[in-house]
Amino acid sequence: MTPPVFAHGSLRLYLLALLxxxxxxxxELIQALSERFGGTYSPSAGTIYPRLSKLExxxxxxxxxxxxxxxxxxxxxxxxxLEARRHELDAIEDEVTDSVRRLADGVRAEVNDAMRxxxxxxxxxxxxxxxxxSTTSASAAAAGGTGSTPGAESNRAVHEADMVLNEFRQQLRTDLRTHAHRGVVGPESITLLKARLAQVRADVLATLSEG
Known part of the structure; x- marks a missing residue:
């Protein structure tokens, strides 16, 4: 679970800043908070309205x-x-930036695990x-035939697949770092990534089973 973005009492301060x-x-306040923190924090109405009532x-x-x-x-x-606590807002922004960076690191770790x-x-x-x-070749040799070498073809295919996976990982890692600096890497990215990688793995294993 993603840790809360705001410490106790900080959300009300940020609401004042938005207003x-x-x-x-x-x-609009919910949308503004979600956009400001790159989707890493999207409060519910049950979180926002009680605080607005308290501020009122x-x-x-x-x-x-x-x-x-x-x-x-x-x-x-x-x-x-707000002016009296303006310095606290800067600290909040720094904490959220760190949170986005940790989230991007988590996405990269998920990608690496899936690739491995x-x-x-x-x-x-x-x-x-x-x-x-090897078994086929031995049988063919005993029968006086030449036999085929599907093992060599499989090794070449695995080597090519490894190159493709490494290229994908490097490209995605670069993309994640770029977007993390902009603060737009959110939990939905991890969910989508895990689902798509799991599907790719299932599809590849299905072709192997057919072979």
Whole structure:
């Protein structure tokens, strides 16, 4: 589970900072938080609205109705508290940047594990093919035939597959590092990556079984 982005009391401060930029309704605040932290943090309505109500009770924000939406706006008292704690916002940004970097490292680790597992499966299949080829060659020699060498073909295929996997890993690692610096690597990337790699592995193993 991803650790919470905000320490106790920090979310209310960040909500004030967002409202200081412009008045927003609750959903806009949720979207702004998700975008600001590259998808690593997307709070629920049950997290945001109670804090907005508390800020309203303390006189730090006001709310008004715009059609079917409730719009929140920071008050002078809210701006005063925000200015008094401005230094805390910088610390929050640094912590979230570190969180995004750790997430990107986790994605890279998942890729490396998946690549190692797939290479191991291919190598195991190559060894089986080599043993089968040895048996076939021995039988062919006993019968006076020349026999074929499917083991050599399997070894070449495994070598080529290894090159493809290494190239993929290097390219994806570069992409992840680039996007991590921009703060746009989120948990959904890990979920998608694991699902696609698992499917690729299953498809490759299916072809090996057919052989």
């Amino acid at each position: 200081d930029e412009q008045p927003r309704h609750g959903y 009770e303390e006189g730090l924000v006001t709310k008004s109705t715009d059609g079917r939406k409730t719009v929140y706006e920071i008050t002078d008292a809210g701006r005063s508290e 597992s797939l290479r191991a499966e291919l190598a195991s299949a190559a060894r089986e093919a080599k043993r089968a080829a």
